[in-house]
């Protein structure tokens with residue numbers, strides 16, 4: 553099922569309409585044989601409309617299509633247009649705004665906004681294997697109010713803490729030659745940030761940080777090195793935090809330049825989106841597109857998106873075996 557295409561014209565040639573994209577998904581998710589998403593029964597009837605099936609299990613008898621329970625669930629937008637949105641969102645280095653996507657694909661801005669959030673949920677790293685080796689660790693601040701306070705010549709501006717209302721401490725861990733893991737916290741609470749390191753970085757790894765006091769204690773079992781940026785010290789041999797700094801640069805240019813403003817409630821999703829692109833930076837766009845498709849069985853309802861405020865990740869519970 554490898555997709556070989558380069559750019560949008562070839563993607564649209566491969567999927568010229570909703571039906572061709574649906575058939576591709578039926579192969580990808582079911583291997584071509586319909587499968588009831590409600591009771592897992594593989595007996596089925598075809599219904600009048602293409603792509604609609606009825607469960608053959610007498611106790612279930614539900615109607616379904618291949619999109620039930622996926623990010624496409626309940627959407628009236630043709631699947632091939634969804635594919636275009638996924639391709640665009642995953643290949644633009646700094647992301648794409650819902651306004652621009654709406655124009656490009658002739659959708660309403662609200663539809664485009666919702667699609668992009670579903671795509672972010674889809675590409676979120678759900679396995680979260682621990683980082684190891686040399687891991688650069690740093691924190692920065694991003695929030696809605698940045699936009700109005702941002703001065704063009706001073707793009708890396710950090711507003712005075714904690715005077716802004718909707719703020720977010722964005723905490724980043726970047727494994728050398730590996731992945732980044734980004735987590736949003738309400739504030740730069742040292743204990744929470746250290747707990748996040750324990751949750752996401754293997755013990756005995758090297759932590760490279762700036763001179764912040766946050767990392768001075770409570771991290772037994774890690775080797776720590778640091779560079780003191782305030783004294784213009786940035787690189788001491790292998791001791792530098794350039795990877796995570798570069799990630800912040802890319803993300804901030806995206807947030808300010810493309811999205812303009814992001815509320816704290818949705819900030820983690822944007823972090824997930826930028827992490828996905830960074831973590832798949834070495835693979836071609838078509839492979840990245842397929843990679844994102846491998847996780848479509850993730851549903852994010854409009855209700856979840858709108859009503860639920862953001863909650864920080866659960867604090868790390870130390871597992872005995874791992875710390876021995």
Ligand SMILES: [Zn+2]
Nearest residue numbers: 588591607612
């Ligand atoms: Zn069923």
